[in-house]
Amino acid sequence: xxxxxxxxFYDISDIVYSLASQRHSxxxxxxxxxxxxxxxxxxxxxxxxxxxxxxxxxxxxxGEILVQWERLxxxxxxxxxxxxxxxxxxxxxxxxxxxxxxxxxxxxxxxAKVGKVLSKVAGPDSWFLSVSQRGVRAGLHAAIERAGIRxxxxxxxxxxxxxxxxxxxxxxxxxxxxxxxxxxxxxxxLCNSQVTADDFARHAHRINGWPPKGEVIVAHxxxxxxxxxxxxxxxxxxxxxxxxxxxxGTIEGRKQHEFLLDVWEEMxxxxxxxxxxxxxxxxxxxxxxxxxxxxxxASALNGFVIHVVEKPDDSSVATMMSxxxxxxxxxxxxxxxxxxxxxxxxxxxxxxxxxxxxxxFVGDYPTYIxxxxxxxxVTHILCSSGVRTRRTVPAVTSxxxxxxxxxxxxxxxxxxxxxxx
Numbered sequence: 001x002x003x004x005x006x007x008x009f010y011d012i013s014d015i016v017y018s019l020a021s022q023r024h025s026x027x028x029x030x031x032x033x034x035x036x037x038x039x040x041x042x043x044x045x046x047x048x049x050x051x052x053x054x055x056x057x058x059x060x061x062x063g064e065i066l067v068q069w070e071r072l073x074x075x076x077x078x079x080x081x082x083x084x085x086x087x088x089x090x091x092x093x094x095x096x097x098x099x100x101x102x103x104x105x106x107x108x109x110x111x112a113k114v115g116k117v118l119s120k121v122a123g124p125d126s127w128f129l130s131v132s133q134r135g136v137r138a139g140l141h142a143a144i145e146r147a148g149i150r151x152x153x154x155x156x157x158x159x160x161x162x163x164x165x166x167x168x169x170x171x172x173x174x175x176x177x178x179x180x181x182x183x184x185x186x187x188x189x190l191c192n193s194q195v196t197a198d199d200f201a202r203h204a205h206r207i208n209g210w211p212p213k214g215e216v217i218v219a220h221x222x223x224x225x226x227x228x229x230x231x232x233x234x235x236x237x238x239x240x241x242x243x244x245x246x247x248x249g250t251i252e253g254r255k256q257h258e259f260l261l262d263v264w265e266e267m268x269x270x271x272x273x274x275x276x277x278x279x280x281x282x283x284x285x286x287x288x289x290x291x292x293x294x295x296x297x298a299s300a301l302n303g304f305v306i307h308v309v310e311k312p313d314d315s316s317v318a319t320m321m322s323x324x325x326x327x328x329x330x331x332x333x334x335x336x337x338x339x340x341x342x343x344x345x346x347x348x349x350x351x352x353x354x355x356x357x358x359x360x361f362v363g364d365y366p367t368y369i370x371x372x373x374x375x376x377x378v379t380h381i382l383c384s385s386g387v388r389t390r391r392t393v394p395a396v397t398s399x400x401x402x403x404x405x406x407x408x409x410x411x412x413x414x415x416x417x418x419x420x421x
Contacts (some may be wrong), residue, residue, distance in 0.1 A: 006410045007044040007123040009057070009149060010034065011130035012066065016049060016095060019069050025250065026338050027156055030131050030192075030221060032070055037403045038129075039063030046121055048128065048140075049099065054107035055114045055140055057121065062102040069095060115143035122147050125414035130154070131190070135178050141185060152188035152410065155179070157335025158199040159254065166254035166332065168287050179203045183212040188413065190406060191218050192336040195357040215413065219406050220361055222399030223341045238307050243385040244278035245351075246324040248317065248339040249331075251308075252286030256330040256353070256371060261292065263377045264301055270378070276301070277385045279328075280320060282309040321346050326384050329353065330371050340366065347390035351380055365394055 015031040038045045039060075047058040100107075105117045128144045130136060131154040136144075144151060158179065160171035182189050183204035189212055191197035197218050204212050238244065251257055260279060267276050285293075296302050309316065321327070327343040329352040340358055343350050350366035352358055358366055369376040 006407060006414060007046075007126040008038055009046050009048050009118070009122070009126060009128045009144075010038045010063070011050075011128065011132060011134075011136070012047045012058075012062070013050040014132040014134055015066065016051075016099065019066060019095065026336075027131075027133055029224075029338060030154070030156075033222065033224065033399050034129070034131050034403075035063060035066055035070070037399070039067050043407070044123065046104070047099075047102075050137070050140065051096075051107075053109050055109075055111075055143075056100070056103045056107040057105060057114070057117050058099060058102045059104055060102075062099050065095075065098050065102065069098075111139035111143045114140065115146045118143055118147035118149060122149050124148075125411075126150070127152050127188075127410050133178070135174065135181060141181075150187040150410075150413065151185065152190060152406070153182055153186050154190040154192065155182060155196060155200055155335075156192055157196055157333070158203050159333050159335065161203055162199065163254060163333050166252065166288060176203075176207060180207045183208050183210075185213065187214040188406075188409060189214055189216045191216060192221050193357050193360055194218050195360060196335045215409065217405065217409055219402050220397035221336055221338065221341070222397055222402050223338060223345055224399065235307055235309060237303060238278065238280060238309075240323050242278060243325045243388075244280050244323070245326050245328050245381060245384075246280050246282060246320050247328045247330075248282045248320075248342075250286040251281060251283045251289055251292075253288040253292075254332050256332060257281060257289070258292040258295065259330050259371050259374075260328060261295055261299065261301075261306070263374060263381065264306060265299070266374060266378050267382070268301060273304070276305045277325070277381065279306045280309060280324070281306070282312045282317060282320060284311045321348060323388075324348060325388050326351050326381075328381075329358075329366070330377075331355070332371075334358075336361075341396055344396055345393060347393045349384060349389060349391060351377065351384070361396065362394065365391070 015028070015035060018028045018031070045060050045063055047062045049056050049058060104121055108114055126149040128149050128151045133154065133156050141151065158175060160167040160175040164172040179200060189200065191200060197216055201212070201216065247257065247260060249255055264276070264279055296306065299306065321343065326349040327339060329337065329340055329350060331353060334355055334357050337357060340350055340352065340362060344362050344365055352366040352368055353371050354368035367380055369380060
């Protein structure tokens with residue numbers, strides 16, 4: 001088995017919470033993909049976990065524990081590692097306890113001690129890797145640098161800087177600091193798209209006044225398709241024999257669910273009730289969405305042709321994808337847009353707002369209609385409400401291609417430093 005040249009210290013601070021709580025987001029999917037890659041034995045790995053001001057370095061077996069937990073949690077709501085703990089509501093505690101058995105030293109708030117631990121286990125070509133879009137505290141970063149470890153971090157988007165009105169309070173300030181940190185400190189900045197890379201460069205120059213210190217590369221994300229499970233945990237109100245359209249992802253203002261409600265209300269004015277296609281909204285409730293929730297609750301279409309599936313698991317999402325007439329993406333802004341890639345991999349038609357990032361990685365595959373054209377959306381949805389069609393699947397980036405590009409760049413930077421030494 002070919003082993004990668006580098007030694008990765010993978011940041012699991014966020015993924016521990018998301019796996020224990022079974023709360024998965026787009027960023028969470030990327031975290032889990034990288035976890036599987038780092039833990040598969042082809043790369044020397046340790047794991048970094050921060051909690052309540054303490055940092056602990058975990059050995060290679062911690063990755064195997066997390067992968068097992070993720071797989072069992074996906075197949076069952078009661079992972080083996082937490083069966084007893086789950087009964088008393090201590091799922092996260094059970095996972096952390098299993099992980100702590102792999103610690104190479106006790107958790108510490110003392111950055112000097114953390115640095116010594118890192119120096120002890122780090123190889124000559126070690127990298128700290130975070131794909132969580134979370135800021136690393138200055139003390140930890142200093143400890144990483146003192147140990148001779150380079151840093152690589154992924155930025156998913158700069159939406160809080162470009163569309164702060166759609167984000168939580170404090171998100172803009174957090175992103176400002178995150179961009180400044182990446183530009184000032186990171187040896188390798190990973191961008192999921194050229195759109196994100198351009199946005200990052202623009203904001204980094206605005207904030208710091210100079211270009212990023214390290215290298216910036218674009219590495220498109222991959223996608224893992226889950227097998228469709230017939231009838232898997234779908235609300236009985238959804239009539240699979242009738243046309244339905246799917247919108248997938250966190251229910252938040254930026255994703256323009258309220259626009260889709262406008263579209264469906266317009267169709268209700270034009271059509272008999274029995275001819276209105278179904279809209280399935282799949283995702284967890286997010287932020288700044290109160291107006292939409294109130295409108296939906298008061299709508300006569302709610303529960304009749306509009307159905308909300310909260311926090312669907314992967315198999316249910318796969319089942320809905322396989323049965324949908326089309327995926328609808330009216331979002332105002334995206335750094336990437338994993339649901340589009342997933343739909344493309346299924347050959348499912350996509351109707352989307354015209355965003356440059358979609359054209360970057362799936363070209364003309366979607367039908368692009370600006371959200372200023374409500375009549376265009378109504379017309380195309382109704383035209384797509386007949387027999388479900390599937391399209392020829394174009395070539396898109398695989399996870400292995402993503403990993404190879406990132407790890408290849410890590411190897412190149414490490415080797416170049418040896419030649420300069």
